[in-house]
């Protein structure tokens with residue numbers, strides 16, 4: 222049986238048997254994979270620290286006929302500061318869940334890995350995880366092949382119109398003439414559209430000081446949630462958790 226070494230972030234885990242866990246890892250070389258961490262729930266397990274949720278570690282993995290298993294692991298970044306705040310944990314769980322749900326197994330995507338890792342470093346420092354979350358959502362969808370059409374009507378191709386609708390199912394903006402193409406399309410403001418365009422086309426660094434009105438934030442959150450639900454085709458468990466944490470903070 223062969224061994225291989227890879228860096229990876231722990232995106233999720235669930236208990237298996239009495240002392241094991243199945244981990245979902247996201248690796249720049251392998252994409253999303255499942256591996257077993259044997260004995261990891263026993264105290265003093267040598268792989269305990271590096272296999273915790275959100276940990277970015279270097280793994281030595283043993284290939285098996287069924288699930289591969291972790292032989293050794295060494296922490297590169299524990300993201301312990303994310304774990305110190307309930308709000309940051311809620312967003313971290315959400316970022317990981319959204320990535321798990323939108324990415325197929327064993328689909329290597331180095332660009333997506335770098336983007337996710339960078340997002341986690343930003344979350345660790347972030348004072349405004351809500352805005353970070355909107356940027357993450359729109360960029361993650363784009364990296365997974367669901368770039369929304371934000372520059373012309375997704376039906377007729379018209380540019381520049383004042384009354385704007387967003388259609389989650391058609392994947393972009395609709396003009397008033399085309400509104401009957403999707404009865405579920407949602408009316409959005411020019412401000413919301415402009416913020417979405419910036420989030421899609423600019424880098425995290427360029428968006429560092431972006432200012433967004435309260436109303437626009439709310440509209441963005443609503444339409445991105447609809448867009449994500451449409452593409453992922455399921456309700457994410459952590460979305461409600463974030464809302465609960467936010468209401469606790471406000």
Ligand SMILES: [Zn+2]
Nearest residue numbers: 374377396399
């Ligand atoms: Zn149109």
